[in-house]
Amino acid sequence: xxxxxxxxxxxxxxxxxxxxxxxxxxxxxxxxxxxxxxxxxxxxxxxxxxxxxxxxxxxxxxxxxxxxxxxxxxxxxxxxxxxxxxxxxxxxxxxxxxxxxxxxxxxxxxxxxxxxxxxxxxxxxxxxxxxxxxxxxxxxxxxxxxxxxxxxxxxxxxxxxxxxxxxxxxxxxxxxx
Numbered sequence: 001x002x003x004x005x006x007x008x009x010x011x012x013x014x015x016x017x018x019x020x021x022x023x024x025x026x027x028x029x030x031x032x033x034x035x036x037x038x039x040x041x042x043x044x045x046x047x048x049x050x051x052x053x054x055x056x057x058x059x060x061x062x063x064x065x066x067x068x069x070x071x072x073x074x075x076x077x078x079x080x081x082x083x084x085x086x087x088x089x090x091x092x093x094x095x096x097x098x099x100x101x102x103x104x105x106x107x108x109x110x111x112x113x114x115x116x117x118x119x120x121x122x123x124x125x126x127x128x129x130x131x132x133x134x135x136x137x138x139x140x141x142x143x144x145x146x147x148x149x150x151x152x153x154x155x156x157x158x159x160x161x162x163x164x165x166x167x168x169x170x171x172x173x174x175x176x177x
Contacts, residue, residue, distance in 0.1 A: 003046045007053050014056055018043045037074050039067055051093040059086035059100060066100060066111060080116050082109045088131045101128030101142060122158045132173040145169045
C-alpha cells in the first residue's frame with residue numbers, strides 16, 4: 001500500500017496499492033476486505049475523497065490521468081487529463097476543486113471535477129511534493145523537496161505567502177486545526 005483514505009465516519013478505508021494497481025476497499029466496522037477494484041492506470045500512488053464522499057480521486061505515477069471512482073458503485077466513472085508526474089493530491093471542500101501536485105512542469109493543477117478538466121494552475125519554482133490545505137488562511141502548504149522548503153501559497157492570488165526551510169524531505173504535510 002502507498003496510501004490509505006478513510007471516510008469521515010471511520011467505517012470504510014480505501015487502500016491504494018501501487019504494485020497491484022488496485023484500490024482495496026476495507027469495511028472498518030468488521031475489519032474485512034469488501035472488494036479490490038483494479039484500475040486501468042498503473043501504479044496508483046495517492047487518493048482523496050470529495051466533500052460528500054461520493055467520489056474517490058486517484059492519481060497514478062505512470063499515468064497522466066486523474067481517475068474518478070464512484071464510491072457507491074465502486075466503478076471508475078471518468079478520467080481527467082492532468083499531465084504526467086502526479087505526486088500529491090488534496091481536495092478543497094470550499095471550492096470543490098481537486099489540486100494535483102506534479103513533479104514535471106513545476107505546477108499544481110486545479111481540477112474542476114464537474115467540468116472534467118483542469119481549470120487553472122499554480123506555478124512553482126521547483127517540483128511539488130506532499131501538500132495540505134490551511135483552511136483558516138485559504139492557503140496551500142506544499143513541500144518543495146528540491147529546495148528543502150515548505151511554501152505557503154495563497155489560493156486566491158496563487159502567490160507564495162511564506163517559506164520555511166526544512167532539513168528532511170517530508171513524506172507528508174499536515175495542518176493541525
